[in-house]
Amino acid sequence: MQKTADVIIIGGGIHGASLAFHLAQRGLKALVLEKKFLTSGATGRSSGLVRMHYDLEPESRLAWASFQYFRNWKEMVGGDCGFTRTGFLYFTHPEYVESLRANVAMHQRIGIPSLLVEAADVKRLAPAFATDDFEFAAYEPESGYADPSASTNTFIEIARQRGAQLLQDCTVTDILVSAGRVSGVKTTQGDFSAPLVINAAGAWAAGVARLVGLDIPVDTWRHDTMFIKRPAGMAPSHPTAIDDANSMYFRPESGGLTLVGLEDQNPLGESPEGYTDRSQPGFVERAIERICRRIPLMEQGSLQSSHGGYDGITPDQRAILGPAGPDGFYLVCGFSGTGFKIAPAVGACLAEWILDGKPTTVDVTPFALARFESGEKLVGEHAYKDIWH
Template identity: 70%
Template sequence: MSNTADAIIIGGGIHGASLAFHLGQRGLKSLVLEKKTLAAGATGRSSGLVRMHYDLEPESRLAWKSFEYFRHWKDIIGGDSGFTRTGFIQLVSENYEEALRGNVAMHQRIGIPSLLIDPEDVRRLAPFFRTDDFNVAAYEPESGYADPNAVAASLMDAAKRFGARLVQDCAVTGIQLASGKVSGVSTSQGDFSAPIIVNAAGAWAQSIAAMAGVDLSVDTWRHDVAFVRQPKSIPANYPTVIDNIHSMYFRSETGGLTLIGLEDKNPIGESPDGFTDRAQPGFVERAIERICERIPSMENGDLHSDQGGYDGISPDQRAILGQIGPEGFYAQCGFSGTGFKIAPAVGLCMSELIVDGAAKTVDISPFDPHRFERGDLLKAEHAYEDIWH
């Protein structure tokens, strides 16, 4: 195996695979170095939501471009993404109704199929939902969820067709520099050389950046999920939901299950190598209590399983994309729990930045890694409350 490549990508999650694919389309051969196995980190623990509803326009634009991939996965990438169209509903309290209206208007301006609906509309879509605690909701009829492991695997397979290589069980232990430029990496499997190194290491991104002498503004965030067996009164598929009223998101899952994630009391700053086979204590009880608030008949369900995971989180809970530190060193991390659905477009835009000097498909300059030094944190025009607190 050759130890030289056009680019080294550290991290074998969906973002590493997406970048390897898009760089391959531009004629660059990548080495993807993964300390465990493909999708072993945040990707494999992702809830897989595919929706375009963000309160920051560049994120919605990335999600909209990525949706083109999910909708035509077999033709663009090959293989299977597991995309399931359920429709998507965003619920907010009355304090954020105007923000919701403003964001739907922004989505519609972009071209996203998004509309405002009322509680009666929600009852028609999901008669078993409680609908007496909101006045308006956002609805994306084309959205749903996909299979994160299948997405990462098919992206990596597509990247390999362009000459990319995946090296698993390969922990990066150092980044080599020469005359202010990156030149390669040291790993548990020897040294590898490339003039471009991309930090797509997710929850491990801060420690990887430090190897290049970079103080990257990214920490770890823990995300737990529970899977509940639905009672027979609930259909197999129903709309995917982000319920800001209850700091929760949920969706149907194959096998008659509902996946539940919570957006509060998620620890920040823990080791990304922490125990993730089960959720943290108390999580399941809180998740079940909240899902029963929105779907009262879920009282007749029962717990199937639960698990944890870690992702990287930035100070403004937005992605970190761009060159930082020595020449040839790039960050593609800090997705703060929402990176799955935008990964295809991020890989495309990062490949444009690396090869052409700037992204043209979507302007990713707002996600510049240097914004934190400037105190220029990203804030939406119609912002919702901070989550993952």
């Protein structure tokens, strides 16, 4: 077996691609191994929301550092990530208004354009939205959504121009470890060697970790989304929103469409090989009922399509990042249904961790696997309830 790469990355989603890009920037040649095709996992199904509103400061910092990429993709990466600025609104339950206030203050301290607005302001921003069930919302005027497939493809394209390789239709079946250190992988296309192996396998990450004897608390999480055609009477677009009061999020899409996802009834523990070409029974009815609560005019809209996807989820619904298990093995997984928008900065941080011994773009050491070993969970200082419930 010949030395084939500086680093082997298992998984061709946004995180494998971002890391390959950032390693290439630092002169390391990654080999990305993908069992199906690029973006065939969660990334290809992602709703692509790009916002900075989290209740955990390191996550907001990751989203803010990543936002610089989305906004300046051509200069920072190359090509186009399809970023569309729509503005972003966060509606929370009335009992979390003080947390909302504190979290907006935390975002402002970091430098994120975020402000607390009143219901009347929301009405001006989005005349079609019902605004009678809340007093305050958080507003991020610069946020919106991006195209996860285009983002992944451009990361990989530029990485390949700088020496990275991508092998698709290539399943990693074993990870080779000798003297406590990873040395390569076995795959359906032969064996490859490298001194560093990265688990960026999304909903499959627990199985990949088991190949080195590591148990990680990453379960599978299924999530459905729906596209609805907006009625003619609505304005051409509307802000993106997370609407905790209705356990829902939504954003506009081109062609007069609105994408809707729900925070509840996302099944855990299913095989990630489950069907994704359609949503689960009952999802569309629930999603229509919720979106019509927030945007009553949508009663005159029409269903366009719906589908599902799988991501890996952890007990605190936050990612697992950094070295774990044998020397040279790294985890970049457990993104818990919110990992797209932070991928650019996560890739930068992991490249720093690998090459410099510590992440500096953002201190992501709190996301290490060790937190679960000591029974800790990452919780925001002014926490809302878990987004997925």
